[in-house]
Amino acid sequence: MKDLFSEQSELYQQARPTYPQTLVNCLMKQLNGFERAWDCGAGSGQLTQLIAPYFRTVIATDLSQNQLDQASALPNVQYLQQAAEQTSFADRSFDLITVAQAIHWFDFEKFYAEVKRTLKADGLFAVIGYGLIRLDDIDLNQRIDQLYHHTLKGFWDVERRYIDEHYQTIPFPFEEIAMPQLQIVLRWTGAQLWDYLNTWSAVKHYQDQLHVSPLESLQDILQIQQPIGISFPILLRVGHLAASK
Numbered sequence: 338m339k340d341l342f343s344e345q346s347e348l349y350q351q352a353r354p355t356y357p358q359t360l361v362n363c364l365m366k367q368l369n370g371f372e373r374a375w376d377c378g379a380g381s382g383q384l385t386q387l388i389a390p391y392f393r394t395v396i397a398t399d400l401s402q403n404q405l406d407q408a409s410a411l412p413n414v415q416y417l418q419q420a421a422e423q424t425s426f427a428d429r430s431f432d433l434i435t436v437a438q439a440i441h442w443f444d445f446e447k448f449y450a451e452v453k454r455t456l457k458a459d460g461l462f463a464v465i466g467y468g469l470i471r472l473d474d475i476d477l478n479q480r481i482d483q484l485y486h487h488t489l490k491g492f493w494d495v496e497r498r499y500i501d502e503h504y505q506t507i508p509f510p511f512e513e514i515a516m517p518q519l520q521i522v523l524r525w526t527g528a529q530l531w532d533y534l535n536t537w538s539a540v541k542h543y544q545d546q547l548h549v550s551p552l553e554s555l556q557d558i559l560q561i562q563q564p565i566g567i568s569f570p571i572l573l574r575v576g577h578l579a580a581s582k
Contacts, residue, residue, distance in 0.1 A: 352529065352532035352533045352535070352536050353380075353381075353383060353438075353533065353536060354383075354467065354521050354523060354533070354569060355383055355387075355521075356383065356384055356387060356437070356465070356467075356521060356571070357519065357520075357521060357522070357571075358387070359519055360387075360465070360519055360571060360573070361387050361388060361391075363516060363517065363519070364388070364433070364435075364461070364463055364575070365391055367461050367514060367575065368391075368432060368433060368461055369432065369459045369460070369461075370432035370457065370459070370460070371391050371392050371393065371432060372392065372393050372394070372432055373392060373393065373394045373395070373396070373430055373431050373432060374388055374391075374392045374394075374395045374396070374431060374432060374433040374434070374435065375395075375396045375397075375398070375426065375430070375431045375433070375434045375435070375455065376388065376395060376396070376397045376398070376435045376436075376437070377398055377421050377434065377435065377436045377439070377448075378398070378399055378400075378421055378436050378437065378438075378439025378440070378442070378443070379397035379398060379399050379404075379405070379408065379416070379437075380399055380401070380404045380405075380408075380437075380438075380439070381404050381405070381407035381408045382397060382405075382407075382408030382409055382414075382416075383437065384435055384437040384465065385397040385408060385411075385414060386408075386409050386411060386414075388433070388435065389411050389413060389414050392413065392432070392433070393413060394413055394414075394415070395411075395413060395414045395415070396414075396415050396417060396426070396431075397414055397415070397416050397417070398416075398417045398418070398419040398421070398424065399416075399418065399419075400418070400419075400420055400421075401418075402418045405417075405418060421436070421439075421443045421444075421447075421448045421451065422443065422444050422447035422448050422450075422451060423447070423451070424451055424455065426451075426455045427455070428454055428455060429455065429456070429457050429458065430455045430456075430457070431455055431456055431457060431460055432457055432460050432461070433460060433461050433462075433463070434452055434455065434456055434460065434461075434462045434463070435462075435463045435465060436448075436463075436464055436465065437465040437466065438465070438466045438467060439466075440464050440466070440499075440504070440507065441466075441496040441497070441499040441500060441504075441507070442496055445507065445508050446508075449508070449510060453578060456578055458578060459577070460577070460578070461575065461576075461577060462511055462575070462576055462577070462578075463573070463574070463575045464504055464507070464509070464572075464573070464574040464575070465571070465572065465573055466500060466504055466571070466572035466573075467521055467569035467570065467571055467572060468500060468501070468503055468569060468570040468572060469482075469485060469500075469501070469569075469570075470533070470567055470568075470569055471567065471568045471569070471570075472565060472566065472567050473565065473566030473567070474565060474566075477558075477565070480554075480555060481534075481555075484534070484551065484552070484555065488543075488551050489537070489539040489540070489543060489551060492539040492540075492542040492543045492546070492551075493538070493539040493542075494538060494539075494542075497538075497539075500572065503570065503572050504572040504573075504574055507574070509574050509576065510579065511576030511577060511578065511579060512576050512577045512578070512579050512580065513574065513575065513576040514575045514576055514577070516573045516575050518570075518571075519571040519573065520568050520569065520570055520571055521568060521569040521571060522566075522567075522568045523567050523568070524564035524565065524566055524567070525564065525565050525567055526561065526562060526563075526564060526565070527558040527559050527560060527561030527562065527565065528559055530558055530561075530565060530567070531552070531555075531556075531558050531559050534552055534555070534558075535552070539551075540552065
């Protein structure tokens with residue numbers, strides 16, 4: 338698993354979008370138990386804090402202690418620095434295992450072995466993420482597309498393709514459940530959009546290699562005071578352990 342976000346952990350916590358309650362509701366309807374959940378690759382806890390009210394105990398893990406340090410302290414949540422592919426959990430521990438906006442960095446085979454070992458027989462596994470930002474403003478949307486597809490071409494890690502493919506091309510060796518199409522819908526100021534763009538891993542790679550910001554031509558975004566309508570398509574793969582044959 339790669340750790341690309343420790344250096345920007347505070348900005349990541351502040352600038353990344355949060356998931357809507359409708360997503361949480363969809364997951365909770367599929368559950369059989371609410372004793373223990375594991376949020377893997379939890380980062381600064383964007384999803385952890387949304388699922389925490391439903392469980393007696395939530396374990397949130399991440400490779401980055403810096404990221405976990407930004408997460409909100411909650412009485413029933415334990416934050417642990419652990420790799421996704423090798424954990425200390427007992428077999429059949431969890432009613433729900435989630436991984437949000439992180440699975441594309443994992444070793445699929447090793448992580449799935451941990452999921453299958455630690456998920457209860459009737460437990461639920463959910464892969465969650467969000468795709469490329471969309472903006473209501475057509476001109477601004479075109480400029481962000483130019484940044485994403487052209488300026489930053491060659492600076493994205495190869496694993497980013499799984500997000501571009503909406504997680505439909507990741508291996509998923511589980512009995513999959515059909516889920517509704519959902520979106521994150523928000524209204525951001527120009528400063529919020531600017532901060533979000535600065536969390537992109539390709540922006541950091543570009544700056545590190547070329548010693549100039551790829552966002553220079555977009556600095557006028559900072560002057561936008563009125564809220565900008567934005568959305569992200571939610572990526573969602575949900576399933577149970579496959580029945581033994």
